[in-house]
Amino acid sequence: MTAPEGAPLAPAGEGGGLSKKGLSAGTVGLLGAVVIGISCIAPAYTLTAALGPTVSEVGFQVPAIILIGFIPMLLVAFGYRELNKQMPDSGTSFTWAARAFGPWIGWMAGWGLIAATILVLSNLAGIAVEFLFLLIDQLAGSPGTIAELAFNPFINVTVCLLFMLGATFVSYRDMQTTQKLQYVLVTFQVVVLVIFSIAAFVHVAQGNAFDASPVELSWFNPLAVGSFTAVVAGLSLSIFIFWGWDVTLTMNEETKNPEKTPGRAATLTVITIVVLYLLLSIALLTFAGTGEGELGLGNPDIQDNVFFYLSGPILGPLAFLVSLAVLTSSASSLQSTFVSPARTLLAMGHYGALPKKFASVTPRFFTPGYATIVSAVVASVFYAVMRFVNENVLWDTITTLGLMICFYYGLTAFACVWYFRRQWFDSARNVFFTLLFPLVGGIILVALFVITLVESLDPDYGSGTEWFGLGSVFVLGVTIIGVGIVIMIWQAIRRPAFFRGETLSKDAPLSARRSRQTV
16 A cells, blocks of 8 residues: 655655554544544543542542643643654654663564553443433433433444444544544533633632532642642552543654644643643632532542532523533544554564555555554453353442553653653753653553553452452453563564564664754
């Protein structure tokens, strides 16, 4: 498959074997990349699910935890930006880790990204089903009757597969189709969330709030939490609510100005999301407080979906808009999340780390069609099996997602540090952006990975499901990494060229002149 007209055919980097893969070049601008990045993070869904549990851990210090969680994401995003500037390649973590550390670690970094996104795809489809029935129930005025249908496994899986089919259809088509859909869905989602926040502040100002709590500076002070364990738990949740911004980098071969646009989009996406999260969390804290009363954010009965329970008291007859925004959030994220695993699989096939079939690009749409379909099938089968076998384990995959995020984000951050080691001290800027920032971000994520892994040994961690005397989150995490190692060894036997560094060379030297121009 040759590249479409206008796609550069020259290697993307110097002496490293990087090359274009036939994707449609120049179709995504800065705004489009940011919109798709926001969509992938799914702010409405992630915060309605994460705000309550975070309040349980840290109380009013939720804004502080959001800011702390934002720090490693921003630091790692700087590392991604530097790597993309030097090597704009759709393989991102896979390609960059292979260039820095060699094919074996590169392969595992790619596996971590693919595993994380497959876990998310399966859960997003399930979440979309639940919110669809919840919205219908809300509009029909039949409390609980219709919503309960979402918990029938046969109905749930059937509708879930329909959502997956629709998302796959859009993702299979060109990136322009994805952009047009996401402009509408993300705009609606963000507008509703901003209105929701403003309305909460209005109720507080008018004295109609459930438990009005004035904003205090201590809300932004992590030292006020009082427990290191609570801070770690809050950080783990914040990693989950920020994940997804790196989709802007996996589109780098399809963006305008691929050396700069994806990195800028990643930074803007993370900053936009942290502002939106702070606005929402502060608004709901001031309106409802952290108590365990009927609408208090500390009430365990509403913590799975705080937006739903607060939408009526805050927006009245327009409460259905919040449920629609959460449904839109999960559905749009389901579609945009396909971008990352499909393009990573494409790159792995292109460089010979996986069967060549994964490198195929559709001749009509210039998208990784085969990789997209494989991602959809694996996610669908995983969700269907888990839904029927053990629903608790299915929800534990969300916690396992945090392990996978820390795993491949951390590897990528360290790849930035090592790859640019010869340029660390070329300038003051390099000291920060190629050494200190990604190094600190990577260390934080690795520390969270180890802490979560150790804590998940306890069977009470997560849903409380026990396998072989160990917590299911630990077993899932270790199993996913172990399966990746087995597949990698099998591919090394079948396709040794990549693992000998013949198709993607390790650590091609950068000239001082090139480095100074880049940074």
